[in-house]
Amino acid sequence: MVKLYDVLxxxxxxxxxxxxxxxxxxxxxxxxxxxxxLNLLEGKIVTMAFFEPSxxxxxxxxxxxxxxxxxxxxxxxxxSTSVKKGESFEDTIKTIDQYSDVIVIRRADAGSAKRAAxxxxxxxxxxxxxxxxxxxxxxxxxxxxxxEKGTIDGLTIGLIGDLKHxxxxxxxxxxxxxxxxxxxxxxxxxxxxxxxxxxxxxxKNVRFEEVSALNxxxxxxxxxxxxxxxxxxxxxxxxxYLKARGSYIITPNLLKKARxxxxxxxPLPRREELPPEMDDTPxxxxxxxxxxxxxxxxxxxxxxxxxx
Amino acid sequence: MVKLYDVLxxxxxxxxxxxxxxxxxxxxxxxxxxxxxLNLLEGKIVTMAFFEPSxxxxxxxxxxxxxxxxxxxxxxxxxSTSVKKGESFEDTIKTIDQYSDVIVIRRADAGSAKRAAxxxxxxxxxxxxxxxxxxxxxxxxxxxxxxEKGTIDGLTIGLIGDLKHxxxxxxxxxxxxxxxxxxxxxxxxxxxxxxxxxxxxxxKNVRFEEVSALNxxxxxxxxxxxxxxxxxxxxxxxxxYLKARGSYIITPNLLKKARxxxxxxxPLPRREELPPEMDDTPxxxxxxxxxxxxxxxxxxxxxxxxxx
Amino acid sequence: MVKLYDVLxxxxxxxxxxxxxxxxxxxxxxxxxxxxxLNLLEGKIVTMAFFEPSxxxxxxxxxxxxxxxxxxxxxxxxxSTSVKKGESFEDTIKTIDQYSDVIVIRRADAGSAKRAAxxxxxxxxxxxxxxxxxxxxxxxxxxxxxxEKGTIDGLTIGLIGDLKHxxxxxxxxxxxxxxxxxxxxxxxxxxxxxxxxxxxxxxKNVRFEEVSALNxxxxxxxxxxxxxxxxxxxxxxxxxYLKARGSYIITPNLLKKARxxxxxxxPLPRREELPPEMDDTPxxxxxxxxxxxxxxxxxxxxxxxxxx
Numbered sequence: 001m002v003k004l005y006d007v008l009x010x011x012x013x014x015x016x017x018x019x020x021x022x023x024x025x026x027x028x029x030x031x032x033x034x035x036x037x038l039n040l041l042e043g044k045i046v047t048m049a050f051f052e053p054s055x056x057x058x059x060x061x062x063x064x065x066x067x068x069x070x071x072x073x074x075x076x077x078x079x080s081t082s083v084k085k086g087e088s089f090e091d092t093i094k095t096i097d098q099y100s101d102v103i104v105i106r107r108a109d110a111g112s113a114k115r116a117a118x119x120x121x122x123x124x125x126x127x128x129x130x131x132x133x134x135x136x137x138x139x140x141x142x143x144x145x146x147x148e149k150g151t152i153d154g155l156t157i158g159l160i161g162d163l164k165h166x167x168x169x170x171x172x173x174x175x176x177x178x179x180x181x182x183x184x185x186x187x188x189x190x191x192x193x194x195x196x197x198x199x200x201x202x203x204k205n206v207r208f209e210e211v212s213a214l215n216x217x218x219x220x221x222x223x224x225x226x227x228x229x230x231x232x233x234x235x236x237x238x239x240x241y242l243k244a245r246g247s248y249i250i251t252p253n254l255l256k257k258a259r260x261x262x263x264x265x266x267p268l269p270r271r272e273e274l275p276p277e278m279d280d281t282p283x284x285x286x287x288x289x290x291x292x293x294x295x296x297x298x299x300x301x302x303x304x305x306x307x308x
Numbered sequence: 309m310v311k312l313y314d315v316l317x318x319x320x321x322x323x324x325x326x327x328x329x330x331x332x333x334x335x336x337x338x339x340x341x342x343x344x345x346l347n348l349l350e351g352k353i354v355t356m357a358f359f360e361p362s363x364x365x366x367x368x369x370x371x372x373x374x375x376x377x378x379x380x381x382x383x384x385x386x387x388s389t390s391v392k393k394g395e396s397f398e399d400t401i402k403t404i405d406q407y408s409d410v411i412v413i414r415r416a417d418a419g420s421a422k423r424a425a426x427x428x429x430x431x432x433x434x435x436x437x438x439x440x441x442x443x444x445x446x447x448x449x450x451x452x453x454x455x456e457k458g459t460i461d462g463l464t465i466g467l468i469g470d471l472k473h474x475x476x477x478x479x480x481x482x483x484x485x486x487x488x489x490x491x492x493x494x495x496x497x498x499x500x501x502x503x504x505x506x507x508x509x510x511x512k513n514v515r516f517e518e519v520s521a522l523n524x525x526x527x528x529x530x531x532x533x534x535x536x537x538x539x540x541x542x543x544x545x546x547x548x549y550l551k552a553r554g555s556y557i558i559t560p561n562l563l564k565k566a567r568x569x570x571x572x573x574x575p576l577p578r579r580e581e582l583p584p585e586m587d588d589t590p591x592x593x594x595x596x597x598x599x600x601x602x603x604x605x606x607x608x609x610x611x612x613x614x615x616x
Numbered sequence: 617m618v619k620l621y622d623v624l625x626x627x628x629x630x631x632x633x634x635x636x637x638x639x640x641x642x643x644x645x646x647x648x649x650x651x652x653x654l655n656l657l658e659g660k661i662v663t664m665a666f667f668e669p670s671x672x673x674x675x676x677x678x679x680x681x682x683x684x685x686x687x688x689x690x691x692x693x694x695x696s697t698s699v700k701k702g703e704s705f706e707d708t709i710k711t712i713d714q715y716s717d718v719i720v721i722r723r724a725d726a727g728s729a730k731r732a733a734x735x736x737x738x739x740x741x742x743x744x745x746x747x748x749x750x751x752x753x754x755x756x757x758x759x760x761x762x763x764e765k766g767t768i769d770g771l772t773i774g775l776i777g778d779l780k781h782x783x784x785x786x787x788x789x790x791x792x793x794x795x796x797x798x799x800x801x802x803x804x805x806x807x808x809x810x811x812x813x814x815x816x817x818x819x820k821n822v823r824f825e826e827v828s829a830l831n832x833x834x835x836x837x838x839x840x841x842x843x844x845x846x847x848x849x850x851x852x853x854x855x856x857y858l859k860a861r862g863s864y865i866i867t868p869n870l871l872k873k874a875r876x877x878x879x880x881x882x883p884l885p886r887r888e889e890l891p892p893e894m895d896d897t898p899x900x901x902x903x904x905x906x907x908x909x910x911x912x913x914x915x916x917x918x919x920x921x922x923x924x
Binding site for chain 1: 350351352353355379381382383394395396398399400402403404405406407
């Protein structure tokens with residue numbers, strides 16, 4: 001029924017596939033709370049091929065693999081790999097493939113997870129390919145929304161921040177395009193979603209508005225506010241940054257017109273765009289969101305290894 | 309009964325708690341020798357948050373976690389963490405906390421383990437916070453003494469070396485203050501225990517003498533000699549170092565008046581203060597001491613996770 | 617019967633021991649295909665003491681340890697070890713020895729695995745000691761030959777490339793000397809096997825020919841062609857390199873006179889000496905060879921831990 005094999009991009013997946021993953025993630029969460037650890041991937045090797053450092057995504061995947069009963073091997077930077085000996089990327093993957101049941105890859109260049117999937121016989125999961133996509137992050141975002149709201153269809157969701165450079169925003173927009181949502185795309189003019197994403201939203205008939213500042217009218221309308229960092233150095237000048245800044249820093253005061261059940265999400269790590277004073281508001285769900293990553297990744301590991 | 313939750317400092321613990329840990333460590337040693345691996349922490353994730361490199365403490369804890377049946381994730385330096393992305397320490401810990409059942413932390417700044425415990429819901433074990441404390445080392449020291457001597461009460465114990473900078477000496481002095489021991493604090497004048505530790509010893513009515521050189525009278529009196537490195541660069545001048553040096557290098561010759569059942573301990577790694585020629589004497593117990601670390605850390609992991 | 621305890625050098629082993637390891641590796645391969653993971657080393661700690669970076673050997677060993685049911689701890693570079701604190705190599709090993717059931721060591725200096733074995737009570741496996749030996753690689757090479765050919769006795773085997781500096785060529789020559797093989801040692805004059813290896817081959821009455829170029833007569837005769845990198849910088853001049861180069865780059869065209877059942881092996885990583893166009897020929901077995909490493913290392917871990 002569900003045809004997931006590699007998890008490379010949110011563009012590849014349809015609504016049924018997303019819902020399948022969310023359903024399985026929910027089952028994993030339930031089973032983990034009862035048993036701590038399952039044996040669904042017992043005897044399987046999950047290889048973490050992290051050519052680029054990462055703490056949270058790597059630890060989240062490793063935890064997920066352990067909780068599924070798998071064993072984990074891998075590397076967390078290219079420092080300790082044969083890449084330094086001049087080996088081609090394809091050879092590294094083909095070698096890893098000889099002893100892996102699932103390969104999880106993070107690498108700085110767009111498309112590298114896809115290249116890996118082309119030469120590996122084991123399933124490949126993209127854990128972030130540079131500026132391109134971060135599909136498992138988008139899935140845990142969906143899972144968090146579904147868990148908190150009971151639905152994704154019918155929601156009004158604001159995506160705010162640097163929509164141009166934040167790969168999670170690309171993956172999330174692609175994922176949400178499968179659902180009946182209304183999107184506010186909130187960013188400065190020069191940090192808007194790239195044309196490729198916009199074309200996709202149009203092709204899928206997603207209702208969206210592009211807005212350059214978060215105002216009370218929009219805030220009142222939101223079920224979910226998803227925020228990412230806006231880097232000072234992306235702005236044409238310090239002056240431009242200081243002018244725009246206020247709209248992209250989510251404070252309790254900015255949200256004073258928000259609905260009671262608004263939830264605020266963030267992929268973390270955060271900087272000034274989401275000050276710690278937000279943590280005690282009823283809106284904050286970003287640490288729960290990080291926790292949900294484990295269940296979603298358990299589900300994905302299980303699905304690609306054909307045990308879920 | 310025993311109220312251990314976080315293991316942050318030896319100052320927090322009373323005699324009953326120390327004895328509980330030692331008793332559980334002894335049980336773990338017995339079980340490991342029979343079964344190799346227990347299942348007390350099966351389904352639990354122990355996260356090694358090592359912001360500072362360490363071999364022996366990290367491997368010892370990881371071995372302990374595996375032998376308890378837990379799975380282990382983590383990082384062994386800040387190179388591969390989001391700290392480089394400007395994330396606050398508290399956020400890193402709060403994120404790790406989402407998928408950890410126990411957090412073991414090493415970090416260069418004093419008090420960081422305590423800061424972690426304040427924001428984490430999982431129990432936190434301090435695996436060394438800079439110059440401050442290294443409580444699990446002190447506990448394995450106590451365990452080694454108890455195992456070798458059958459008691460801690462009634463013993464005469466010499467602590468020799470750089471008592472000012474060696475955090476294990478601070479933790480050990482705090483730990484020993486709960487027992488009826490006599491301490492010789494052997495160091496050059498300018499490398500004495502810090503006032504905070506001395507005040508604690510006085511408050512607890514510990515019998516101690518501060519002495520600047522190890523002589524035959526003291527040696528005859530000792531049940532245990534605990535030595536740490538004295539770094540050449542701590543001395544005012546090379547001349548001062550060369551003058552003092554002989555008293556802080558433990559040789560078979562220096563110990564010729566020692567009792568037959570004296571034991572010599574060292575937290576390792578060692579340098580010239582404990583030459584390899586000591587290894588074949590009947591006094592040497594420092595490698596056994598390293599081995600004991602696994603049992604003590606098994607016990608601590610089990611106690612803070614509420615399974616022991 | 618079989619007296620393997622440490623695996624330090626292929627020189628230490630006799631034919632019976634090699635055949636024992638190959639037989640056990642074959643059993644492991646069979647069991648892994650049925651069960652994924654065995655419990656032969658359950659409750660055992662395998663410590664990866666990698667003082668030098670390595671991807672494929674480390675991941676292969678870690679996978680093997682997991683598939684045997686062991687737990688794995690260790691380090692993958694000296695960055696995170698006490699070596700930086702000035703600890704002696706022997707002390708590091710003696711400390712690791714306190715909590716390890718098997719120690720797997722890689723280190724840049726020849727003889728270091730042997731030095732480790734001298735101070736450790738746990739068995740030590742040499743995973744490459746600089747220019748010296750890489751015995752487990754040679755054993756997986758033998759295993760691949762045995763698996764593909766059904767025998768090692770009676771085969772004609774070409775070793776081509778930098779026979780002087782490639783440690784795997786030393787280990788493999790030592791290993792093959794126990795069998796009734798004919799060897800072609802193919803290298804430029806100044807990259808021949810070192811005298812110590814040649815003496816060994818002579819002492820064991822191995823039939824061999826040293827040849828400086830691979831010609832059709834030899835190719836027709838070969839059952840196995842084992843190739844390693846020839847580094848440009850080993851040649852006296854760029855001119856010499858360019859002249860010799862053609863003989864050491866294995867192409868489908870060079871092999872046009874080869875027997876149908878010739879197999880080409882390579883320890884990987886490869887560079888220009890084995891172009892990707894070889895991958896689709898019926899001769900290529902080097903990725904299968906990498907896969908075989910896991911079964912051979914499972915067998916070795918089991919044999920030294922006395923469970924096989």
